[in-house]
Amino acid sequence: MASLSMPVRLRRNFTSQAASGKGRLLALNVDLLRNVIFVLFVLRWTRKSFLKLKGRGIIGTTIDTYISIRRTLYGIFLRAPGVRSQVKKQVSEAITNLEGKLVPSGPGVTRYLSLPREGWSEQQVRAELGKLGDMEHTRWEDGLVSGAVYHGGEEMVKLQTEAFGKFLVSNPIHPDVFPGVRKMEAEVVAMVLDMFNAPAGGAGVTTSGGTESILMACLSARQKAFTERGVTEPEIILPETAHTAFRKACSYFSIKMHLVSCPAPRYQASISAISRLINGNTILLVGSAPNFPHGIIDDITSLSKLAVRRKLPLHVDCCLGSFLVPFLEKAGFETELFDFRLRGVTSISCDTHKYGFAPKGNSVVLYRTKELRAYQYFICPDWSGGVYASPGIAGSRPGALIAGCWASLMAQGENGYISACHSIVGAAKKIEGTIREHPTLSADLSIIGRPLVSVVAFTSATLDTYDIADGMSGKGWHLNALQSPPAIHVAVTLPIVPAADRLLEDLVAVVEAEKEKERERKAAGKGAKGAAKGDTAALYGVAGSLPNKSIVNSLASGFLDTLYKA
Numbered sequence: 001m002a003s004l005s006m007p008v009r010l011r012r013n014f015t016s017q018a019a020s021g022k023g024r025l026l027a028l029n030v031d032l033l034r035n036v037i038f039v040l041f042v043l044r045w046t047r048k049s050f051l052k053l054k055g056r057g058i059i060g061t062t063i064d065t066y067i068s069i070r071r072t073l074y075g076i077f078l079r080a081p082g083v084r085s086q087v088k089k090q091v092s093e094a095i096t097n098l099e100g101k102l103v104p105s106g107p108g109v110t111r112y113l114s115l116p117r118e119g120w121s122e123q124q125v126r127a128e129l130g131k132l133g134d135m136e137h138t139r140w141e142d143g144l145v146s147g148a149v150y151h152g153g154e155e156m157v158k159l160q161t162e163a164f165g166k167f168l169v170s171n172p173i174h175p176d177v178f179p180g181v182r183k184m185e186a187e188v189v190a191m192v193l194d195m196f197n198a199p200a201g202g203a204g205v206t207t208s209g210g211t212e213s214i215l216m217a218c219l220s221a222r223q224k225a226f227t228e229r230g231v232t233e234p235e236i237i238l239p240e241t242a243h244t245a246f247r248k249a250c251s252y253f254s255i256k257m258h259l260v261s262c263p264a265p266r267y268q269a270s271i272s273a274i275s276r277l278i279n280g281n282t283i284l285l286v287g288s289a290p291n292f293p294h295g296i297i298d299d300i301t302s303l304s305k306l307a308v309r310r311k312l313p314l315h316v317d318c319c320l321g322s323f324l325v326p327f328l329e330k331a332g333f334e335t336e337l338f339d340f341r342l343r344g345v346t347s348i349s350c351d352t353h354k355y356g357f358a359p360k361g362n363s364v365v366l367y368r369t370k371e372l373r374a375y376q377y378f379i380c381p382d383w384s385g386g387v388y389a390s391p392g393i394a395g396s397r398p399g400a401l402i403a404g405c406w407a408s409l410m411a412q413g414e415n416g417y418i419s420a421c422h423s424i425v426g427a428a429k430k431i432e433g434t435i436r437e438h439p440t441l442s443a444d445l446s447i448i449g450r451p452l453v454s455v456v457a458f459t460s461a462t463l464d465t466y467d468i469a470d471g472m473s474g475k476g477w478h479l480n481a482l483q484s485p486p487a488i489h490v491a492v493t494l495p496i497v498p499a500a501d502r503l504l505e506d507l508v509a510v511v512e513a514e515k516e517k518e519r520e521r522k523a524a525g526k527g528a529k530g531a532a533k534g535d536t537a538a539l540y541g542v543a544g545s546l547p548n549k550s551i552v553n554s555l556a557s558g559f560l561d562t563l564y565k566a
Helices: 008-078 081-102 122-133 154-166 179-195 210-229 245-253 271-277 300-310 370-374 399-437 439-444 465-474 497-523 535-545 550-563
Strands: 203-207 235-239 256-260 282-288 314-317 345-350 363-367 378-380 388-390 445-447 455-460 480-482 487-491
Touching: 008 081, 008 271, 008 550, 081 550, 154 399, 179 203, 179 363, 179 399, 203 210, 203 370, 210 245, 210 282, 210 314, 210 345, 210 363, 210 370, 235 245, 245 256, 256 271, 271 300, 282 300, 300 314, 300 345, 363 370, 399 439, 399 445, 399 455, 399 497, 439 445, 439 497, 455 465, 465 480, 465 487, 465 497
Parallel strands: 235 256, 235 282, 282 314, 314 345
Antiparallel strands: 203 363, 345 363, 378 388, 445 455, 455 487, 480 487
16 A cells, blocks of 8 residues: 655645744743742732831831941951051051950960970969969959859859869760760759749750850740741841840841841830741840840830730740849849740740859750650750750750759759849849949939849940940959940959949049049030040940941951960
């Protein structure tokens, strides 16, 4: 049977049209995909813009945009060839000066940069340790240091040293080898949970300090939101006065951070401003009891109500308040609700190594439920070294620190902490009252907000605050300089209590000296409030005036490098 064959010309035409059709289809698909991507891009940024406007408002968004543009342009200016070399030279000089103050040098200073060929005798080691301990330093022993050293007394130190020695080699990662450490750690957590009125089923973990406690609380919130709601772009909302450890957590765990301003006179974040910033990516709200800069307790009650209404976790940072805030009422002072008695509070960080007087390296993060605690765990079931599980960042941990903490809590007891609260907060009230009422101080200094615990912060509208800070440094004091606004704070500790009168006397003298300088300036026709010249102003004056903080970052990085210069 004969077969019909398609003419070659027609066949080629058909093949060409088929290929052309496939090409058009491919082009159509590419165009469609491109349009879908464009639409998704527009929707994404439209949503981001909407949330930005919703959270910050038109004025707030405009201000944020202006600040961002200003920061970027100033950064470009700093990278200009002539400017960059000059900035680098000045930063290098500042770091060299810093090294001169922090790193000992000259005759009589021996640097040990490699292992001794033969081990030293115990006598040699003890002699060198004695020299290191006697190096010139700010006299915290005389109560001249704000915060930093939360000393429970010489008898407490002796007990802690004994506990430390007894459990020196212990490691809670091996609970079967060191059962006593496991027991003490569990009891420390239980005691702190009880102190903060945790409900039945409350849980916690010990950590190396407040920063780790805050990191773990943020990690738990992130993992909870991812597991339960599928949140992949997590966001946290916190007052701008919240501890910088929250910013570190955002940096470490890729969490977007929303800062809410805390304006005068209350210096507390607006609850309505926080509420406007909440969206589907929000994983955690934050409050402090009290905050580090000004010693002010945030409106935790209102934050709790907001957290319950919006079904969000609320973390209360009580690292600084630690063993003071829970005992304010029993010590006879005004207080506010801040703990697990508020239904919206889901986690609390508390430093046992501050006003709990435990050795440095002790803190606790508490959760309302065990399920919340489990979100911070790390578990690896398929490692060749065996099943691995740790409750936090660290693997091995010093059981000796846990023993020292447990010994401190047991030795101090509730009545001991109430007594300490009475002394410490009483001294803080005395400092606050004198600044408010003393004729010399009240004329030029003003207390920031309404502090209720151990921190008193003050600023000045007539004198340069940083000159006052440097004046106090000249009298041997180590106080904390603050920024935004420029201020100074005193964190009262037990060593400061007997030195409170001296602090106030020196503050009066410094303020009078600064006022005299201003009178001389006016008499010379130079105007009031001259530029600050001291070391504090060198850092904080620059930090506050620059729209781009890259220079401050370089100085801070240089400072950290200096810490490791042998």
